[in-house]
Amino acid sequence: MRRVEVADLSAWYGPKKVLHEVNVVAEPRKVTAIIGPSGCGKSTLIRCMNRMHEEVRGARVRGKVLFDGMDIYSPDVDPVDVRRRIGMVFQRANPFPTMSVFENAVAGMQLGGRFSRSELKVRAEGALRAAGLWEEVKDGLDEPGARLSGGQQQRLCIARALAVEPEVLLMDEPASALDPASTLRIEELIEELKRSFTVVIVTHNMQQAARISDWTLFMLYGEVVEFGPTSKMFTRPDEKRTEDYITGRFG
Amino acid sequence: MIATVEIAPMGRLRAGRRWKDRAFTAFLWACAFLAMVPLVLISVYVVSRGWHALSVNFFTKEPAGPLDPSAGGIAQSFVGTGLIVGMATLFSVPLGILTAIYLAEYGRGRFAGAVRLIAEVLLSTPSIVAGVFIWSLVVVAMGTFSALAAALALTVLMWPVIARAAEEILRLVPQELREGALALGVPRWRVILRVVVPTAGAGILTAIMLAVARGLGETAPILLTALGNDFINTNPLQPTDAVPLRVFADARTPVAALHELAWGGALMLLVAVLGLSIAARAVSSRQQKRMT
Numbered sequence: 001m002r003r004v005e006v007a008d009l010s011a012w013y014g015p016k017k018v019l020h021e022v023n024v025v026a027e028p029r030k031v032t033a034i035i036g037p038s039g040c041g042k043s044t045l046i047r048c049m050n051r052m053h054e055e056v057r058g059a060r061v062r063g064k065v066l067f068d069g070m071d072i073y074s075p076d077v078d079p080v081d082v083r084r085r086i087g088m089v090f091q092r093a094n095p096f097p098t099m100s101v102f103e104n105a106v107a108g109m110q111l112g113g114r115f116s117r118s119e120l121k122v123r124a125e126g127a128l129r130a131a132g133l134w135e136e137v138k139d140g141l142d143e144p145g146a147r148l149s150g151g152q153q154q155r156l157c158i159a160r161a162l163a164v165e166p167e168v169l170l171m172d173e174p175a176s177a178l179d180p181a182s183t184l185r186i187e188e189l190i191e192e193l194k195r196s197f198t199v200v201i202v203t204h205n206m207q208q209a210a211r212i213s214d215w216t217l218f219m220l221y222g223e224v225v226e227f228g229p230t231s232k233m234f235t236r237p238d239e240k241r242t243e244d245y246i247t248g249r250f251g
Numbered sequence: 252m253i254a255t256v257e258i259a260p261m262g263r264l265r266a267g268r269r270w271k272d273r274a275f276t277a278f279l280w281a282c283a284f285l286a287m288v289p290l291v292l293i294s295v296y297v298v299s300r301g302w303h304a305l306s307v308n309f310f311t312k313e314p315a316g317p318l319d320p321s322a323g324g325i326a327q328s329f330v331g332t333g334l335i336v337g338m339a340t341l342f343s344v345p346l347g348i349l350t351a352i353y354l355a356e357y358g359r360g361r362f363a364g365a366v367r368l369i370a371e372v373l374l375s376t377p378s379i380v381a382g383v384f385i386w387s388l389v390v391v392a393m394g395t396f397s398a399l400a401a402a403l404a405l406t407v408l409m410w411p412v413i414a415r416a417a418e419e420i421l422r423l424v425p426q427e428l429r430e431g432a433l434a435l436g437v438p439r440w441r442v443i444l445r446v447v448v449p450t451a452g453a454g455i456l457t458a459i460m461l462a463v464a465r466g467l468g469e470t471a472p473i474l475l476t477a478l479g480n481d482f483i484n485t486n487p488l489q490p491t492d493a494v495p496l497r498v499f500a501d502a503r504t505p506v507a508a509l510h511e512l513a514w515g516g517a518l519m520l521l522v523a524v525l526g527l528s529i530a531a532r533a534v535s536s537r538q539q540k541r542m543t
């Protein structure tokens with residue numbers, strides 16, 4: 001199933017409430033895009049979906065995030081397990097600077113458990129292929145990961161997330177720091193990934209949302225304005241504010 | 252016409268500014284040079300007085316006795332310093348790094364504040380206080396001076412150096428790296444041990460080297476704990492010699508040959524501390540390149 005359902009979710013940084021009773025569903029084998037102006041709570045929402053939000057000091061949440069019907073915030077759930085099943089790619093590529101390309105690719109496995117060298121090799125190649133990076137790095141697997149170009153680093157981070165075999169992939173503006181060519185590669189990659197994953201992507205680029213997503217969530221000031229099929233959102237939205245935003249009249 | 256009239260004073264102004272700029276640069280150079288003078292003077296003087304003492308005997312023999320003191324060496328001091336500082340490093344490195352990890356990664360609230368304050372106070376505590384403290388706690392209880400007691404006294408001094416310096420370095424590790432690892436479903440303690448600490452590795456090594464440099468040269472705390480010894484001792488529970496102790500003891504005798512040994516010991520201390528400091532600089536500048 002791999003369905004992620006956010007139910008009446010609110011989130012705070014200290015006393016500041018930044019998400020207000022958000023409801024949204026990310027369907028399996030579909031790309032769900034979260035759009036909205038800067039500061040509206042897109043990153044906060046996506047970080048709530050694999051319990052990364054609580055890593056910020058003073059941050060807390062109320063409400064539910066159901067993963068195949070199980071609430072990831074229920075007290076008996078270990079956030080480490082949640083993150084293993086719901087992977088995340090960040091806005092800025094953050095390969096581990098002490099590790100090689102190979103070690104970066106399988107970092108989640110090497111740090112999280114015991115695997116044989118041959119197993120690691122198989123997984124590293126699989127993940128790097130899935131991230132569309134294999135051909136470029138296969139002769140330099142022992143080079144430092146930080147020596148790759150910006151676009152390659154981001155694909156390395158995607159590979160790293162894929163190598164732990166998650167069921168859902170969360171991406172927070174994964175291409176916003178990249179050049180157009182690298183952005184295109186990432187978009188093609190997302191097309192590939194959605195065949196086997198539930199993908200949630202934050203983007204401030206509406207063309208990108210229109211191109212790659214099946215469902216779109218539009219947020220303003222921490223609230224859901226509209227959630228629906230992307231084709232409908234971009235052609236005949238229900239809300240005037242959605243129309244104003246996607247036609248560039250504000251935001 | 253107007254243009255030429257305007258350019259002339261601007262040109263002059265620029266020349267004036269350039270002159271001031273140069274004068275200031277020269278002034279800064281002079282200041283830096285002045286700061287170097289004591290170090291250079293000390294180094295030159297210690298080398299000129301101490302290098303005569305350096306011989307095979309100096310490194311391999313114990314003191315030769317009053318009839319021919321110049322035939323002896325201070326091997327027992329080198330062994331003792333190695334033993335004491337080695338043990339102190341063994342104690343203070345894990346303790347200091349664990350404290351740093353606690354303060355940088357977990358510590359919030361009162362207890363962390365208290366730990367940080369203790370480390371800060373210890374950093375500026377006169378080292379003789381550490382000596383007296385361990386003397387009353389360990390030497391008196393054990394009924395003997397010992398290398399172990401000296402190592403504990405040095406640990407009291409080296410631990411806060413490592414803890415505070417390593418804490419600052421751990422804080423420099425970008426939060427994004429921690430989040431990147433946490434998001435892979437890696438438990439927090441493993442993220443710290445396998446990602447954060449290695450990323451800060453060279454900086455932590457620098458902190459350790461600076462702490463060892465401090466421990467090598469300390470005299471007062473080991474005076475009250477190791478006591479000194481004319482013979483090579485490798486038993487941690489027995490009185491032990493150390494290079495600074497030997498320098499102190501030999502320099503106070505009226506014997507010229509022993510003065511020479513003291514200068515030789517001082518030279519070796521200087522070389523060790525300078526070497527460690529330079530190595531620490533080299534390591535940390537390499538680290539800076541990697542972090543950015």
Ligand SMILES: Nc1ncnc2c1ncn2[C@@H]1O[C@H](COP(=O)(O)OP(=O)(O)O)[C@@H](O)[C@H]1O
Nearest residue numbers: 013016018037038039040041042043044045056
């Ligand atoms: N670490 C933080 N501490 C306090 N406030 C934060 C923090 N991160 C984000 N915020 C606030 O939360 C709101 C939503 O931020 P964010 O989710 O990052 O928005 P977006 O990703 O849509 O730009 C903003 O008002 C922002 O200032």
Ligand SMILES: [Mg+2]
Nearest residue numbers: 042043044172
């Ligand atoms: Mg954001």
